[in-house]
Amino acid sequence: MTDRRAVAFPDAPTAIGPYSPAIRAGNFLFLSGQIPLSTITGTISGADVAAQTEQVMRNLSALLTAAGATFAEVVRTTVYLIDLEEFGAMNAVYATYMTDPPPARTTIQVARLPLDARVEIDLIAMLPNP
Numbered sequence: 001m002t003d004r005r006a007v008a009f010p011d012a013p014t015a016i017g018p019y020s021p022a023i024r025a026g027n028f029l030f031l032s033g034q035i036p037l038s039t040i041t042g043t044i045s046g047a048d049v050a051a052q053t054e055q056v057m058r059n060l061s062a063l064l065t066a067a068g069a070t071f072a073e074v075v076r077t078t079v080y081l082i083d084l085e086e087f088g089a090m091n092a093v094y095a096t097y098m099t100d101p102p103p104a105r106t107t108i109q110v111a112r113l114p115l116d117a118r119v120e121i122d123l124i125a126m127l128p129n130p
Contacts (some may be wrong), residue, residue, distance in 0.1 A: 009066040016114060022063045029067050029125040033080065034059040035117035049086040049118045053093040056121050061097070064125065072099045073125040079107040080120040090119055 015021050015032070016101035023030045026056070036055035038045040046052040057059070064070055081090060087107065095102075101122070113120050 007063065007067045009063050016074050022067060024067060024127070027127050029064070029069060029073070029127050031060060031063050031125070033078075033120040033124045035114055035120045036064070037115070044115055044117055047087070049083075050089045050093050051120075052118045053090045056119055057093065057097045060121060060123060062072040067127065068124075069125050069127055071097050073127055074098070074103045074123050075126050076124040077103050077105045079105060079115060080110045081107065082110060082113060082118050086111045086118065094104070094121075109130060 004023060004025045005082070006020045007024055009021055016037075019032055021032050021034075034056050036052035037043070037059065038055065039059070044052070055074045060073040061071070079090065079094070081087065084107070
């Protein structure tokens with residue numbers, strides 16, 4: 001039987017749909033895509049992609065912390081942007097959170113994101129034995 005459980009996350013935004021923001025399965029932690037929702041207001045934080053990426057990374061950090069992890073354990077990310085012209089601004093903020101070696105990553109341009117966010121990021125981390 002697989003050890004699969006949701007992670008409690010007191011300092012991250014609540015899910016806006018029927019999904020778990022974080023699931024630990026054995027030694028893996030899967031974080032659902034995070035958009036730039038403010039944990040205080042419940043609305044999108046930041047007008048430009050850099051400010052929104054900063055909020056997304058804070059949300060991801062809160063979920064990692066709740067699971068006892070940091071960005072050092074991240075092995076894979078997926079970045080969704082509504083405009084690839086904003087890649088540089090997103091990447092500059094993203095890079096400040098990642099450690100060497102950085103995780104594998106895919107970046108995809110999409111037509112639209114929830115609540116008209118400009119960026120969404122999900123990730124997978126490898127954790128010590130449960």
